[in-house]
Amino acid sequence: MQAVNEFLNLKRFGIESTKKEKCPDCNYGMRITVVVNGNEQSRCKYCEDKELAKQLNISLTNAEKERNLLLSRISHFDRIPSELEHVLLNDYIAETKEQVAAKELAKNFIWNFDGTRSLVLSGDPGIGKSHIAVAIKKALSKKHTTLFLKSTELLGFIRDSYNGAMYTEQDVFDICKDVDLLVIDDLGAEYSKESDNESWASDIIYRVLDSRLGKSTVVTTNYNESGIMEKVGLNGKRIVSRMHDNAELIRISGKDRRKNES
DSSP states (O other): OOOHHHHSOGGGGTEEEEEEEEOTTTSSSEEEEEEETTEEEEEEHHHHHHHHHHHTTOOOOHHHHHHHHHHHHHHHHOOOOGGGTTOOGGGOOOOSHHHHHHHHHHHHHHHTOOSSOEEEEEESTTSSHHHHHHHHHHHHTTTSOEEEEEHHHHHHHHHHHTTTOSSOHHHHHHHHHHSSEEEEEEETTTOOOOSSSOOHHHHHHHHHHHHTTTSEEEEEESOOHHHHHHHHOTTHHHHHHHHHTTEEEEEEOOOOHHHHHO
16 A cells, blocks of 8 residues: 555645654554654554543453454554445446356355355456455444455565564464454465475465464455466465365456456
8 A cells, every 4th residue: 555645745734754663652553653844743543542441431341452452453454455445335236147146145245244154256357356355345344353455465564574564474464364354355466486386475375364264254366276276386276275165156257347447
């Protein structure tokens, strides 16, 4: 996700610079620091929420505390594409029988969500797989903890953890494991197999999917089962096995909507 100062001229609003870092006070939340007219101002939402609860004499249960901690972690890693931020399932216009079936499957997934069933949406690019996945995530976020990541962004977080990020590799694996629903978008786009052996990327994807056994995961991909195995190599069978665990699969066909929009 682009930083705000990459597409806004913050100086117009008196903001001279911004910085995001792990909060040194709570050592958990993210602290945002801005410099306005030479004055530095910092805020950590997690610290502020704790202080507000203290002022209001609110006693949280352990479950509520854990959920608030998880939501704070999700806010750092969640990555819905900007062009899909406002989509709803009702907005998805089904043009083929497969698209109609996918939309109905998504509705049933939301209505009957139990935290254990999964969903795999496959098909050519531009047919609305990500639209459906985001709509599912948004609908369930009202009552459940959810996380949306493109597979390339997931790997990006892992790489950054090796290079001074304010979180560890295990933090990334833990957030993927702990949420009620994990959405991995565009699985297969991250691979560049150089041999028949497992690549680093495929090992990461496998570890994440393996940690989700018994929990709900939505995966979108351009590839069918054989396509994933051919692209990934020896790790492919294990990845496909984890993707399909307690999952409903649907292959969607149709025209590339992105070409029609351009």
